[in-house]
Amino acid sequence: MGLNPLFRGTVGEVRSAIENRQLIPTMAKELYRLTGRSPGDGEVRSWENSIPHVCGLLEEAGLSDVQMLVELKLPITDARMDVVLVGSHPGTGDLSAVIIENKQWTRVALESELVQVTYGHSRRTHVHPANQVWGYRQMMVGFVPLLRMASVTCVANMHNANREAVRSISIARLPHTEPNPEYTRMYGADDRKRFVGTLRSVLSPEKAESHTRELLSATVRSTEPLMTSVARGLGQRSLFPLIDEQREAYDYVRAQVERVRSGQRKEVIVIEGEPGTGKSVIALELMRAFNAQGVDAVHATGSRSFTRTLRTSIARGRSATSRKFAYFNNFDEVDGNHINVIVADEAHRLRAHSRKNSKKPQVTELIEAARVPVFLLDERQNVRPSEVGSVELIRRAAADLGLGFHRINLRHQFRCGGAPEYIDWIDQLLGLSPNGGPQPWSPVENFELRVAAAPAAMEHFLQARMAEGAGARMAAGFCWSWSPPGRDGLVNDVVIGDWRKPWNARSDSHLGKIPPSDLWATDPGGFGQIGCIYTAQGFEYDYAGVIFGGDLVRRGQRWESHLSASKDYQVKREGDFDELVRKIYRVLATRGLKGAVLYSTDPETNAFFGQLGIPRLDANGGRL
Known part of the structure; x- marks a missing residue:
């Protein structure tokens, strides 16, 4: 897991690249190399407008x-x-x-934790720039141990906004201030002198080159599993800062609580995102914040x-706290x-x-029960015929009740090594x-994908990662009978x-040391059994081993789903088995934070994985 910029150089070198019209093409080429995508027009305009301003400062x-x-x-x-x-640092060496977050906003207003920005005749809410850049600082210091002993300042650079606009959204006006003002600054177009003074007070060019090499090659601590983080209890913030859309969702929900208290209209909030975009982290951070506020x-x-x-x-056995964690049918x-x-x-x-004789849909029960109902979901994770949750279902339920509806889409990936490409x-x-x-x-930074020729090779590879301090689990499609304990x-089913x-x-x-099914994924004793x-x-978990069974095999140019190979009577009973089984393997293959190993019991399917260029493991689980 490395730290990769799209362009690196002294201020003079950046200025030269701008003047020679090489900066933007170089950055665009590097972005494509790292991610497979080209920058959008908005990104390019932002680079063209903001980077020269920072150089000038x-x-x-x-x-x-x-x-x-x-x-x-x-x-x-x-x-x-x-x-x-x-x-x-001028004082210590x-x-x-x-860290600088550039904003080209001119007309802004504070809306609880968020900032309302005017674009022509329209308005949109965004994360407060101080919260945004503070989240970046927290993430850098939290996950790059080198920076814990360094001076790290963060600045929201609103270079198109006048002093009055910046003052209207100052950090001091935030209802729940989190950015530490000792390390966080906000400057507008009228604050050039103060901005320059801050830069001189915390930066010297001495050893800039060697410090940069040290930073870019520094160890990056991987994120710990969510349940390890939340085990610290509801009284503290976790070690997992929220950034960008995650922070926007978190602040929007907290703002809605204040709106409802003041008598404003009730609203249903939907937060959607793919695996690893931080849905459950947001949910538990909200619980922490509300618990602290009573x-x-x-x-x-x-x-x-x-x-x-x-x-x-x-x-941990405290009944009052246990009641804060419920089921949809409660x-x-x-x-x-x-x-x-x-x-x-x-x-x-x-x-x-919720029950056979329920008079209302389950989604309606949840909406009606709370002043602020919040739903977090990924529509591609419906893996049972009875699961009906979707954005449209919730939107219709809100409309039927005459309530407002607000949708937030999470983009940035945290799971799978922060590799949305995977x-x-x-x-x-x-x-x-x-x-x-x-x-x-195509290999991507921060995530390791392998294919095993046999399940034993997968197991050996995962055991080796566990010996290095990582966590791992093996899971499989439901293609074998499941016996009660003898x-x-x-029983080795x-x-x-x-x-x-x-x-x-x-x-x-x-x-004994074998955990109950509900704790298989989090208890240290879970590795010896196959999850489903x-x-x-x-x-x-850090590494996911995924065993494809005979319920989904590759034949020529298409997948074939075989209902007869499945032992999952819930899924076999009804529904579109072909779609459900592919969704099941999608879920199993996206549990890993650092890597995954694929193996299919069907030789043709396993050969297909290899033909896609996935690196193979040797018979002992070693990297070839």
Whole structure:
């Protein structure tokens, strides 16, 4: 996991590239090399307008030999910072960095935690620039240990806004101030002298080149699994800062709580995003914030495994805290607006009704129960016939109740090494993407994909990663029978040649060191068993081993789904089996934070994986 800018050079070198009209083409080429996409027109205009402004400030400050890292990628995500300046601190000579977020806004207004920006005749809310750049600082310091002993300043550079506009959204006006003013600044067009003074006070060109090499080659600590983070309890912020759309969603919900308190119209909020975009992190950060403020908030899911894990990790037997974690079907008899906030996580798992005799749809029960109902979902994770959660379902329910509706789409990836290219590739592989079918695998930064010739090679590879301190799990399609425990423990139901493993335990309590099914993904004893969609969905681990069974095989240019090979009677009972089984493997293949290993029991399918250019493992799990 590295830190990669689109352009690196001294201020003088950046200025020269601008004058020679080489800066933008070079950045565009590097962006395409790293991500496979070209910059949009808006990005290019932003670069053309803001980068010369920053160069001018540094030249005025006498800091032309300071290093500029333009569009530097944040650790463990695909988000990028506009500019990071690197030099020495004038007082100590130690590494000093300044993170700059450029904004071209002119007309702004504070709206609770958010900023309302006027564009011609329209308006749109955005993350407050101070919160945005503070999140970048928190992520850099949190995930790059080198920076914990360095000077790291962050600046929101509103270079088109006058002093009055900047003052109207000053950090001091935020209802819940989080950016530390010691490290965070906001400057507008009228603040050039003060901005230059700040740069001189925290930056010197001394050792800028060596400090930059040190930073770009620094160790980046990978994100810890979500459940490890939340185990610290609801009283603190986690070590996982929210940035950009994640922060916008978080602040929008908190602002809506204040609006409803002041008598404004009730609104239904939907936050959607693909695997790894931070949906559950947002949900739990909201719970932390509301818990600290004394706001009555309940986290709800349709997953027994997820809710039980939260109760185990956070509540730890405290009944008052346990009641904050509920199921979707717990609200069929709750009075209207009885709860301040319901955070409905994994809302793609909503059922049509909570019970057979329920008078209302489950989504309506949840909306009516809370003053502020919030739904987080990924529509491509409906993997059971009974799961009906979708953005359109929630929108229609809000409209039927005469309520407002607000939708936020999360873009940046945190899971899968911050590599959205892998998510897109999996969707194309499984025929779930509107952008075409399977594509050759091109290695991406921060995520390792492998194919194993045998399940034992997969197991050896994952064991080696665990020996290095990573977490790993193996999961499979539901293509083997599932026996209850015998006298000697779990039965080795998953049999592939001479390789045998048990499914995860079906019990509600530990069997020695073997965890119950609901804790398979998070308990240290879970690696020895094979998980399935019911125990893997909603969780994450460093490396995911995925065993494709005979229920989905590749024949020529298409996938074939075989209902007869499945032992999942829930999925076989009804619904579009072909689509559901491909969605199941999508979920299993996107649980890994750092990497994944694919293996199919069908030789033709496994050969197909290799033909796509996925690097192979040797028989002992070594990298070839």
